[in-house]
Amino acid sequence: MANDRAKLTFWLLLAPLMIWLLTLIVLPHLGMFLVSLREKVGVREYETSFANYAVFFNEPLYWNTFARTAYMSVTATALTLFIGFPIAYYIAKLTRGRTKTTLFLMCLIPFWVSELVRTFGWMILLRETGVISNVLQYLGLVGGPVEMLYNDAAIMTGLVYTSMLFMVVPLVTTLDSLDDSLIEAGYDLGASGFAILREIVIPHAMPGIVSGCIVVFMLSLGNYLTPILLGGKDSLWFTGLIYNQFITRFNWELGSAFGFLLLGLSSLIVFVGLKLSRQSLGKTMAQT
Amino acid sequence: MPNTPDLECRAISKSFDDFKAVKDVSFSVPQGTFFSILGPSGCGKTTLLRMIAGFQKPTGGDLLIKGNSVLEVPPNKRPVSMVFQHLALFPMMNIGANVGFGLRQRGVNKTDIKKQVERVLERVGLGGVADRPVSSLSGGQKQRVAIARCMVLEPDVLLLDEPLGALDLKLREHMKIELKQLQSEFNTTFVYITHDQSEALVMSDQIAVMNHGVFEQVGTAKELYYEPATAFVAGFVGEANRLRATFKSAEGGLLQMVTPEGRALGGVDAGQGLSPGETVEVFVRPEAVRLSRNAADVAQMGNTGQGRVENILFNGANSQLILRDQATGAEMNMALPQTGEFRDLERGAEIAFGWDPQQTRVYRSKGNAHGK
Numbered sequence: 001m002a003n004d005r006a007k008l009t010f011w012l013l014l015a016p017l018m019i020w021l022l023t024l025i026v027l028p029h030l031g032m033f034l035v036s037l038r039e040k041v042g043v044r045e046y047e048t049s050f051a052n053y054a055v056f057f058n059e060p061l062y063w064n065t066f067a068r069t070a071y072m073s074v075t076a077t078a079l080t081l082f083i084g085f086p087i088a089y090y091i092a093k094l095t096r097g098r099t100k101t102t103l104f105l106m107c108l109i110p111f112w113v114s115e116l117v118r119t120f121g122w123m124i125l126l127r128e129t130g131v132i133s134n135v136l137q138y139l140g141l142v143g144g145p146v147e148m149l150y151n152d153a154a155i156m157t158g159l160v161y162t163s164m165l166f167m168v169v170p171l172v173t174t175l176d177s178l179d180d181s182l183i184e185a186g187y188d189l190g191a192s193g194f195a196i197l198r199e200i201v202i203p204h205a206m207p208g209i210v211s212g213c214i215v216v217f218m219l220s221l222g223n224y225l226t227p228i229l230l231g232g233k234d235s236l237w238f239t240g241l242i243y244n245q246f247i248t249r250f251n252w253e254l255g256s257a258f259g260f261l262l263l264g265l266s267s268l269i270v271f272v273g274l275k276l277s278r279q280s281l282g283k284t285m286a287q288t
Numbered sequence: 289m290p291n292t293p294d295l296e297c298r299a300i301s302k303s304f305d306d307f308k309a310v311k312d313v314s315f316s317v318p319q320g321t322f323f324s325i326l327g328p329s330g331c332g333k334t335t336l337l338r339m340i341a342g343f344q345k346p347t348g349g350d351l352l353i354k355g356n357s358v359l360e361v362p363p364n365k366r367p368v369s370m371v372f373q374h375l376a377l378f379p380m381m382n383i384g385a386n387v388g389f390g391l392r393q394r395g396v397n398k399t400d401i402k403k404q405v406e407r408v409l410e411r412v413g414l415g416g417v418a419d420r421p422v423s424s425l426s427g428g429q430k431q432r433v434a435i436a437r438c439m440v441l442e443p444d445v446l447l448l449d450e451p452l453g454a455l456d457l458k459l460r461e462h463m464k465i466e467l468k469q470l471q472s473e474f475n476t477t478f479v480y481i482t483h484d485q486s487e488a489l490v491m492s493d494q495i496a497v498m499n500h501g502v503f504e505q506v507g508t509a510k511e512l513y514y515e516p517a518t519a520f521v522a523g524f525v526g527e528a529n530r531l532r533a534t535f536k537s538a539e540g541g542l543l544q545m546v547t548p549e550g551r552a553l554g555g556v557d558a559g560q561g562l563s564p565g566e567t568v569e570v571f572v573r574p575e576a577v578r579l580s581r582n583a584a585d586v587a588q589m590g591n592t593g594q595g596r597v598e599n600i601l602f603n604g605a606n607s608q609l610i611l612r613d614q615a616t617g618a619e620m621n622m623a624l625p626q627t628g629e630f631r632d633l634e635r636g637a638e639i640a641f642g643w644d645p646q647q648t649r650v651y652r653s654k655g656n657a658h659g660k
């Protein structure tokens with residue numbers, strides 16, 4: 001009896017999660033997959049085939065956008081890690097008490113305004129008539145107005161900025177749990193600062209690094225607003241292509257195929273990343 | 289210079305804001321000595337050790353290792369190694385990598401590292417464990433790995449910060465002996481800090497007793513036990529009964545005192561140059577007190593009294609008797625000889641006791657200066 005009750009409680013508690021997974025993740029993807037397999041052969045006439053996927057592989061523009069999105073996202077993730085690691089180390093190891101909380105909250109501040117407003121903020125700074133351009137002209141460093149929007153650097157800046165928190169939080173958590181005496185023991189045994197970083201700090205922080213990278217990579221890959229607004233019409237971001245197919249072209253079949261390819265791509269890159277860092281997803285998630 | 293001490297501190301001090309954790313401490317440790325710093329928790333032991341290791345910069349004084357000042361030498365260049373309070377073994381490396389860590393930093397080649405690691409592990413009795421993870425070791429074994437990790441670098445001085453604190457009692461007793469053996473085997477200078485007097489007494493060649501950031505006395509275990517220089521040392525090292533009294537007069541090297549309740553006491557000045565009229569603290573060791581059922585037996589002992597047995601703490605040869613002195617109402621602690629004579633002694637019994645004034649040490653009272 002008690003056993004049955006416990007089982008019932010277990011399933012009831014699990015139900016919201018299961019419903020959420022099923023209705024919001026599994027069902028739409030199943031639907032999308034079915035749609036992506038339909039080939040339009042006439043008015044309201046469809047056949048099951050991989051034709052939509054073939055379109056992707058035969059059209060260099062789609063291909064290139066796809067590769068470019070992956071490459072830019074990986075770069076953004078690496079940049080976020082390089083900038084975020086020192087910040088996280090500083091917060092976790094070199095400050096304590098009030099300062100620590102304050103710094104941590106400061107990482108959160110950008111998220112108090114919506115992504116749209118944040119991105120417009122960057123546009124105000126970077127555009128031809130924007131703040132930076134004006135300051136440079138005022139200082140006499142440049143002759144005329146400079147356009148800093150609508151290029152890859154602008155996209156990268158936006159992506160790194162948006163992702164920073166998601167890198168810093170897991171890093172601070174893992175670095176916090178690193179016993180200071182391990183670092184001191186390293187020094188005591190004659191290690192240089194770099195050797196300690198390489199042999200003690202990074203191995204300890206690995207689960208945080210991996211989970212931070214996974215989240216940031218997923219966010220960048222799936223980001224729509226930042227690349228479009230900061231990169232302009234020709235930003236060539238894969239989510240932009242998907243949006244075009246669904247909304248502009250009403251070609252749901254091709255859009256679905258693109259969506260599925262994006263899912264496959266992100267899974268593949270995360271898998272490769274985990275293999276390269278010799279971490280397992282379970283271990284990573286359990287430790288952060 | 290064969291007589292240069294391995295470690296020498298000259299008036300070293302450390303302040304945190306306006307709090308002085310270590311005040312003008314001077315001492316020197318000759319090569320091959322097991323030197324302990326014994327003091328209650330919070331007296332500044334760790335701070336002192338961290339200054340020697342280089343993790344904290346002294347606010348005053350000088351620090352010499354083998355005759356050279358190391359104040360400007362960063363911790364990773366100092367010829368000292370430290371065994372941390374919680375050992376600080378690297379969990380991300382196996383045992384061999386832990387022990388070889390320091391050698392790797394020195395750029396020793398791989399085959400030599402492997403050889404040296406195996407040799408030092410064998411010396412601490414852990415041969416063949418190099419490939420195992422740290423977590424597979426017991427507490428005592430981790431201890432030995434931590435020592436091996438330092439000793440493989442052949443430091444001039446090994447610093448140990450209460451390394452036995454985390455072990456259970458039985459293992460601690462065992463490790464005391466083992467540490468002492470390791471030290472004489474390696475013939476390295478050890479500076480060992482602890483708040484546990486028995487650890488210090490058993491292992492050390494020299495002990496410094498520290499209190500409130502200063503060294504109260506430096507000496508061998510016997511010196512500290514038989515000739516404590518201050519009231520703090522008398523109370524902290526070994527067991528002692530403490531009585532308060534007023535110094536009346538001195539007769540032939542013996543001091544005559546009287547307790548507030550009017551009991552006369554004799555004792556010897558512990559070298560503080562007391563003058564009549566001063567309030568003093570009188571210390572007597574439990575084992576110096578003789579017990580007798582018959583008051584006449586102890587009557588000639590100089591300091592005598594009668595008391596009621598409050599408690600008997602039976603512990604074989606280390607049994608103790610706690611009794612309430614009738615005259616002063618003070619609680620007295622004395623050794624209960626297990627010769628059979630007092631086997632049937634019961635709580636509440638009346639008993640006479642006495643001790644020799646020569647075994648009674650008298651110190652200037654520092655108001656609220658308290659031992660443990």
Ligand SMILES: Nc1ncnc2c1ncn2[C@@H]1O[C@H](COP(=O)(O)OP(=O)(O)O)[C@@H](O)[C@H]1O
Pocket residue numbers: 304309327328329330331332333334335336
């Ligand atoms: N970094 C620090 N800042 C301020 N006070 C400290 C610091 N480190 C230690 N102290 C103080 O110095 C005193 C001695 O500490 P410590 O050397 O750790 O004592 P012990 O090791 O003998 O227990 C303590 O009162 C402690 O509060």
Ligand SMILES: [Mg+2]
Pocket residue numbers: 333334
């Ligand atoms: Mg301490």
